[in-house]
Amino acid sequence: xxxxxxxxIDQLTDRNSFEEFPSPRPRAFITGTGRVKGQKVFIxxxxxxxxxxxxxxxxxxxxxxxxxxxxxxxxxxxxxLDAPGHGHTRKGKTPLPRHSDRLLADREGVGRQYCVQxxxxxxxxxxxxxxxxxxxxxxxxxxxxxxxxxVKGSGVCIGRPDSVxxxxxxxxxxxxxxxxxxxxxxxxxxxxxAETEEDAIRWTRTCLSYFQSGKHGISASHQEVxxxxxxxxxxxxxxxxxxxxxxTIIAPHVDAGTLTEIKSLYAPELTTTLAKVRGCPVGIxxxxxxxxxxxxxxxxxxxxxxxxxxxxxxxxxxxxxxxxPGFMVGTAVEHAGIxxxxxxxxxxxxxxxxxxxxxxxxxxxxxxxxxxxxxxxxPQAVLALPTxxxxxxxxxxxxxxxAQRKVDDRSRGALxxxxxxxxxxQKYVDRGLIDRIVAAEDLRAHIIGFLQANLxxxxxxxxPEVLSA
Numbered sequence: 001x002x003x004x005x006x007x008x009i010d011q012l013t014d015r016n017s018f019e020e021f022p023s024p025r026p027r028a029f030i031t032g033t034g035r036v037k038g039q040k041v042f043i044x045x046x047x048x049x050x051x052x053x054x055x056x057x058x059x060x061x062x063x064x065x066x067x068x069x070x071x072x073x074x075x076x077x078x079x080x081l082d083a084p085g086h087g088h089t090r091k092g093k094t095p096l097p098r099h100s101d102r103l104l105a106d107r108e109g110v111g112r113q114y115c116v117q118x119x120x121x122x123x124x125x126x127x128x129x130x131x132x133x134x135x136x137x138x139x140x141x142x143x144x145x146x147x148x149x150x151v152k153g154s155g156v157c158i159g160r161p162d163s164v165x166x167x168x169x170x171x172x173x174x175x176x177x178x179x180x181x182x183x184x185x186x187x188x189x190x191x192x193x194a195e196t197e198e199d200a201i202r203w204t205r206t207c208l209s210y211f212q213s214g215k216h217g218i219s220a221s222h223q224e225v226x227x228x229x230x231x232x233x234x235x236x237x238x239x240x241x242x243x244x245x246x247x248t249i250i251a252p253h254v255d256a257g258t259l260t261e262i263k264s265l266y267a268p269e270l271t272t273t274l275a276k277v278r279g280c281p282v283g284i285x286x287x288x289x290x291x292x293x294x295x296x297x298x299x300x301x302x303x304x305x306x307x308x309x310x311x312x313x314x315x316x317x318x319x320x321x322x323x324x325p326g327f328m329v330g331t332a333v334e335h336a337g338i339x340x341x342x343x344x345x346x347x348x349x350x351x352x353x354x355x356x357x358x359x360x361x362x363x364x365x366x367x368x369x370x371x372x373x374x375x376x377x378x379p380q381a382v383l384a385l386p387t388x389x390x391x392x393x394x395x396x397x398x399x400x401x402x403a404q405r406k407v408d409d410r411s412r413g414a415l416x417x418x419x420x421x422x423x424x425x426q427k428y429v430d431r432g433l434i435d436r437i438v439a440a441e442d443l444r445a446h447i448i449g450f451l452q453a454n455l456x457x458x459x460x461x462x463x464p465e466v467l468s469a
Contacts, residue, residue: 009045029045044066046080078127079142079145081130127149130151150193151200188299210314233441236249245290247271249286258274270296270300285319289363297328298336326369360425364390387440
């Protein structure tokens with residue numbers, strides 16, 4: 001109902017800030033401008049039930065005018081998406097819209113909507129919330145957004161289950177084919193899975209606050225205090241083969257209540273999250289050994305590339321937390337193109353213009369170090385916790401290699417050197433390969449110093465004394 005669309009708009013925007021664009025009624029979309037935490041945004045809300053038949057072509061052109069206005073002003077766009085209401089239904093089914101030829105092929109048809117929305121990418125943030133089940137021509141606007149929020153029970157697909165059965169003979173149900181849970185855990189289309197509409201709108205308001213490029217700084221008066229010190233080191237298992245949840249290490253280093261994890265259910269061996277430190281936005285990329293040992297798979301590579309692009313587009317500095325044995329091996333990942341997706345990760349990191357900080361928490365083996373903005377990829381600093389273990393192979397693998405292979409004296413010496421280097425990261429500091437070792441309890445201060453240096457355009461290793469955690 002229109003009341004549903006207006007209620008969603010009112011929940012999203014600051015009080016009494018929404019100004020609706022005039023449009024004939026009934027219409028498929030409610031469009032206009034409003035403010036979210038003081039920031040002007042363009043908004044389109046699908047009216048799931050306009051009550052009587054609508055002219056979809058006229059409604060679509062109104063939608064296009066909104067997109068063009070957002071493009072002209074380079075302002076954020078928020079799409080509140082639902083199953084489009086064409087008016088009266090018959091036996092519970094929505095009738096096909098009229099003017100299908102013009103919707104398909106007109107210069108002001110569906111293709112134009114996709115084109116203008118695509119042009120806006122990288123110029124202004126776009127966030128989409130999907131409340132209902134959509135398909136066909138309404139599939140792509142959500143994925144054209146920078147962040148796609150899906151409410152539990154919603155879904156999106158190019159072909160609905162009945163079409164799938166008719167076209168390829170496959171029987172399936174909507175949740176299996178295109179449900180929100182599937183898209184947030186399997187396909188990666190969804191970035192955030194919300195239990196309720198209110199959660200989705202709250203997340204959208206929070207996400208938007210990260211994308212005000214160039215308008216943030218370190219706040220000396222910021223009052224958020226991390227959890228008590230003294231327990232962080234104990235949270236990291238000393239045995240690099242023991243899995244643990246890296247998020248327990250991330251949380252104490254950011255302002256309380258600011259973690260917004262992107263794609264938490266998809267490729268969870270890699271954690272990607274937005275947060276704030278002293279009020280300054282930061283993007284965090286971390287290997288999570290709780291899932292699949294923290295190894296890098298093709299899907300986690302794709303997840304990383306997308307997140308790096310998001311942060312780089314909106315000027316958000318990146319902090320990498322390293323705990324990975326490297327890229328996964330085997331037939332499945334080779335067939336899935338791990339060499340290509342790994343190379344794409346290297347390209348994304350090297351092209352990113354935002355400052356990068358590399359923090360080696362535990363395992364940093366082989367090319368996994370490169371994939372996490374290691375020394376060769378121009379980080380502002382490479383720091384290591386005392387638990388860091390940096391090597392071409394892990395210690396156990398090196399020991400097996402030494403025991404199983406008949407090697408000459410030169411190779412035996414190389415293996416001995418590799419084993420020696422795995423013992424403690426101080427040897428990498430002594431050789432000038434990484435910058436310094438920091439205690440886990442002191443890392444927040446170093447991140448603050450990194451962010452302040454980012455604002456000044458400097459390189460930093462030690463945090464300024466005036467910026468205590």
